[in-house]
Amino acid sequence: MNRKKTNRRNFIKNSSLALMCAPILGKSTILPNQDTKEPQEILKIKNYSTFGRTGFKVSDIGSGSPRSEAVLRALLKSGVNYIDTGADYGNGNNERLIGRVLPEFDRKKIFIMSKIYTETNFESKEKVVERIRGALERLGTDYIDCVGIHSAENTRIIKDEAFHAGVEQMKAEGRVKFTGVSCHGNSWYMAPEESLDKVLMAAVDDGRFDVIQMAYNFVNAPIADKILAACEEKNIGTIIIKSNPVVIYNILDKYVKNLEDQEKDPGEGYYAYRDRYKERAGKAKSYFEKYGMTTEEELIDAATLFVLSNPQAHTVCLDIPNLTAINPYLKLSGQILQPTQASLLEKYTEHFGTLNCRIGCNECEKACPHHLPVNTIMRYNYYFQNKKLEKEAMQLYAKIPGKNADVCKECQGYCEEACPYDVSTRSLLSIAHQNLSLDQVSFA
Ligand code: SF4
Numbered sequence: 001m002n003r004k005k006t007n008r009r010n011f012i013k014n015s016s017l018a019l020m021c022a023p024i025l026g027k028s029t030i031l032p033n034q035d036t037k038e039p040q041e042i043l044k045i046k047n048y049s050t051f052g053r054t055g056f057k058v059s060d061i062g063s064g065s066p067r068s069e070a071v072l073r074a075l076l077k078s079g080v081n082y083i084d085t086g087a088d089y090g091n092g093n094n095e096r097l098i099g100r101v102l103p104e105f106d107r108k109k110i111f112i113m114s115k116i117y118t119e120t121n122f123e124s125k126e127k128v129v130e131r132i133r134g135a136l137e138r139l140g141t142d143y144i145d146c147v148g149i150h151s152a153e154n155t156r157i158i159k160d161e162a163f164h165a166g167v168e169q170m171k172a173e174g175r176v177k178f179t180g181v182s183c184h185g186n187s188w189y190m191a192p193e194e195s196l197d198k199v200l201m202a203a204v205d206d207g208r209f210d211v212i213q214m215a216y217n218f219v220n221a222p223i224a225d226k227i228l229a230a231c232e233e234k235n236i237g238t239i240i241i242k243s244n245p246v247v248i249y250n251i252l253d254k255y256v257k258n259l260e261d262q263e264k265d266p267g268e269g270y271y272a273y274r275d276r277y278k279e280r281a282g283k284a285k286s287y288f289e290k291y292g293m294t295t296e297e298e299l300i301d302a303a304t305l306f307v308l309s310n311p312q313a314h315t316v317c318l319d320i321p322n323l324t325a326i327n328p329y330l331k332l333s334g335q336i337l338q339p340t341q342a343s344l345l346e347k348y349t350e351h352f353g354t355l356n357c358r359i360g361c362n363e364c365e366k367a368c369p370h371h372l373p374v375n376t377i378m379r380y381n382y383y384f385q386n387k388k389l390e391k392e393a394m395q396l397y398a399k400i401p402g403k404n405a406d407v408c409k410e411c412q413g414y415c416e417e418a419c420p421y422d423v424s425t426r427s428l429l430s431i432a433h434q435n436l437s438l439d440q441v442s443f444a
């Protein structure tokens, strides 16, 4: 018996489907729940904008599914008024957490989006109604501002009549106000004709969606910009997730150091990749200095401001892991990206763009002989490395049917040839597999 695989099964055994739409990791390197002390002064939200046709004045910074009551309480005190959640986050426990905090605040001033997920299709209108009633009960509220399809993977689900009929019934009862959808893109092997823009443009065209939640950041902007423009035209509210791709730079740097510290030898290919990475990092450092950016926080600030500066993006859904991380984000509220910061992001893309798989893309997946869901695996690794939600990320990875990224070590890297962004796919997938499976892999 393979001891590593047994450990892996034990490790992931009790996990839930918690991360299908989880937002980004904050800037703090402190892990969730490591601090409990509220800052003496919590900064205030400086900017609110009209949340599309909902008419709600939404804060420019919103709360991702909150990690703790204390963080949510502090955010609501700061003026954050958008809370993201879903039945699959913590098996309903995230909604329960919100429900415990809500009574302390004016419910009318808060916009809650909760989401329900299906792998295939929603069973029936009655089941959808039952699931929404469950969310209402867990949230302890009379109404949910928006109920959305969680992580839509194809255009078919956008038109799922059971979902729409169930939501319409709850709207008629006054228990739901608006209809929404979230999307990270899709896996080519599941629906070869689909993509982030196709799914969300279908939602825009459908006409029944009031709110759209989507991955958008400075490296995937070419994919996401047209969706935002279409949302503006149809007056649809927009929620941004995965706004910060910069952390890949930091985590790879740490990853290199960790392996060196542990005196691990993952193989020749890995070292070649590391050297290439270091060379790029060295070149980029001079650019960072030239543009007056000396810390990773400044780079991440620029990434966040890129999104905050786009008026088509109404609220940026941030995952704030602890109380210490709150003010460094709140200080960005109401600000816009400065020219020097914009230049920095351009240089980052030029030098590190090959380390960022673009969320919502699946271009290379058809070139893979195994049709691995490259983008999805990269996203799960993001949950593992950036969000420190290892168990959940491994559970999601284990659910991917067919082969996993272990096969990449024996492959010539057809995906790299197919990637229009020249992403170092094979290397990144091998790191992802190593993280997500506890297997030790090496490059061929
Ligand atoms: S390295 Fe090969 S097996 Fe892995 S995703 Fe790319 S093409 Fe597929």
Ligand code: SF4
Residues within 6 Å of the ligand: 356, 357, 358, 361, 362, 363, 364, 365, 374, 375, 415, 418, 419, 420, 421, 422, 423, 425
């Ligand atoms: S590796 Fe390149 S082509 Fe493949 S999903 Fe990522 S960005 Fe798209």
